[in-house]
Amino acid sequence: MNDHAVVNESIRIQVAAGDLPVETKTALATFCRRNRFPHLYFETLEPLLSRSGLVLVLATTDRPWPPKGIGSQTVEAVGMALIGTERRAHLTPVLTDRAHATNLGLVGAVTKHLLEHLRDADVSSAGYLVRAGDRGLERALEQAGFAESDLQSTTDHAEYREHAATPRKVLDTLNLGQVRIGDLLALALDDRELDRLSAYHFALTTGLTAYLRDSLRYAALLPGLIDLAATLPPGGVPPGTPGPA
Secondary structure: OOOOHHHHOOOEEEEEEOOOOHHHHHHHHHHHHHOOOHHHHHHHHHHHOOOOOEEEEEEEEEOOOOOOOOOOEEEEEEEEEEEOHHHEEEEEEEEEOHHHOOOHHHHHHHHHHHHHHHHHOOOOEEEEEEEOOOHHHHHHHHOOOOEEEEEEEEOOOOEEEEEEEOHHHHHHHOOOOOOOHHHHHOOOOOHHHHHHHHHHHHHHHHHHHHHHOOOHHHOOEEOOOOOHHHHOOOOOOOOOOOOOO
16 A cells, blocks of 8 residues: 555646746745745746746645635645747656655656646657766666757756657656556556656656755756757857856
8 A cells, every 4th residue: 555645635736837826826935945945936936937838737735725815725746847949848857845755656647747748739859957977867767768869058067968758758668658647646556667667756856956955066967947959059058058057
């Protein structure tokens, strides 16, 4: 029995894009503050919320009464993608509340919703920016169907390379496309499926930790919240070009 299954029954998962209601914006800001990365909301997410290319998958619980107003929603997890130039989707690992740190069923359900939305939106690829030579992260992504692409970025501290795949390929490799949401939330997966989902989520979460702690110097993975392809000069990224801060 999955330890989180009962709690997951009360969680609502939905795709949100465009201008969000004030209740949802407040819940998202509270989620970031509660989990000790408030800068992610105020410095990056808030300016992007009105952009049509930003897609959020929100896993929320609702206050019984009153059902509307500030504080009526609590964000438990969020998946993010920025659809940019050439219909390339730039991904950020699923962020969960600390209470759901090992809730793989919830992570799988959010991942499934996001990838299916991107597939249906006809994006050309979905990818993560990974520090060059970080073999642990690269291998976890390879096992989920990703491969190194031609997109690169640099910060003052490291070079990053995109690892990308079509949403359909990732859904198929992780076997999320055929699994029902209810089975995912109950974590009714076989051992092989569980192994792949675990490696995928925990590796990405660990890779993003330094960024969330406002320590870009040590970030093994960058959030996909900048349309890098739109900012590249012809021929690629010149040395020293800053990537996402």
